Amino acid sequence: MSQPTIDRLSSLLERFKVRARLFHQGPLCGISRFPAEPGRGFLHVMRRGELELRHGAKHSELPRRLLITEPTLLFYPRPLAHQFRNPPEDGSDFVCAELEFDGAALNPLVRALPPLVVLPLARVEGLGLSLQLLFSETERLRCGQRLLADRLFEVVLIQLLRWLIDHPAEAGVQPGLITGLADPRLARALVALHEAPGEAWSLAAMAERAGMSRSAFAAHFKAVLAQTPAHYLADWRLTLAQSRLRQGRPVKQIADELGYASASALSRLFSQRLGRSPRQWLDGQAAV
Structure with missing residues (x-):
């Protein structure tokens, strides 16, 4: 089929x-x-x-x-x-x-x-x-x-x-988003994450979208995208949060939309990945 x-x-x-x-x-x-x-x-x-x-x-x-x-x-x-x-x-x-x-x-x-x-x-x-x-x-x-x-x-x-x-290989594309979208099974999971980033995505839920077992999905995802599913999801949410901050949206609203329990939970993601709070990051962007 x-x-x-x-x-x-x-x-x-x-x-x-x-x-x-x-x-x-x-x-x-x-x-x-x-x-x-x-x-x-x-x-x-x-x-x-x-x-x-x-x-x-x-x-x-x-x-x-x-x-x-x-x-x-x-x-x-x-x-x-x-x-x-x-x-x-x-x-x-x-x-x-x-x-x-x-x-x-x-x-x-x-x-x-x-x-x-x-x-x-x-x-x-x-x-x-x-x-x-x-x-x-x-x-x-x-x-x-x-x-x-x-x-x-x-x-x-x-x-x-x-x-x-x-044709990612012909174009010299390195492991990452493009190679993931080129994979039919991983693409189904990636599109679901892109369309609904605020859902409570567990490894099992992502693997189900791909039609794979959890262990096979986790291993294949990392091999094709060079990062774990959880890391990719956090990066995608962070990228969306940065875009929405630049639009002037409040941190609490962004956190709600992206599936975080509170504004402080989203702030922790910023601190872990970028070494600064959302407000500090946005102030830095304005200075560029």
């Missing part, structure tokens, strides 16, 4: 939204620099042409030079300085967008992704129609063009995230 399909992304993207802003369309010639700025990622689409992609020496996990010769997506989920070197050829065509993820570095998807994804367009099933609409919107000025182009870029990003969940 086939397993029911589940939506592995919506519960994440509803709580931690992503916004795209188109800032370039057309040819790129010579040297184009893209500086790292807090909270900002990039999604570049090379439709035609070629480019040499460069990174600084301090980014040892990335190639210093990479030659791109076929239509390709280049996705930087986190701030990372890079530059393009393009030959002055007719016919090159790019669209580029800045990305802003809710929570910035605290966003669970941002934390789980590699620093760079380089993906030929032909590899992503169903991407052609979205890109056709995106390029159509950037080719001539029409009412609402910028807004529609931004939304289409967000559609492309969601399709890219789908591909990453389905």
Whole structure:
């Protein structure tokens, strides 16, 4: 009997939204620099042409030079300085967008992704129609063009995230949220945690969602996500609490929503994980 399909992304993207802003369309010639700025990622689409992609020496996990010769997506989920070197050829065509993820570095998807994804367009099933609409919107000025182009870029990003969940090894994704969502059994438990973080989640309840015994679930979860189910749940609740604190929500209300018996119980989680109270953490964020 086939397993029911589940939506592995919506519960994440509803709580931690992503916004795209188109800032370039057309040819790129010579040297184009893209500086790292807090909270900002990039999604570049090379439709035609070629480019040499460069990174600084301090980014040892990335190639210093990479030659791109076929239509390709280049996705930087986190701030990372890079530059393009393009030959002055007719016919090159790019669209580029800045990305802003809710929570910035605290966003669970941002934390789980590699620093760079380089993906030929032909590899992503169903991407052609979205890109056709995106390029159509950037080719001539029409009412609402910028807004529609931004939304289409967000559609492309969601399709890219789908591909990453389905092909984590090919993308170089390390053990964590993405590899967990790629596992059919663990994904059922993870989606349940994401959708109902305030429930009293015992190990037995999580294992039941995955259709596994407690011992098998605990061992498999740790092997795939590199942390225990209880640790992941505490991290997820902490991430949600941080997001809601930034929205101005009171600690007591947040504690109630996330399944803590009191505001002091949530404060203990902050102290254990971050070494400061919720108020001290929020004051520190305001000072950044």
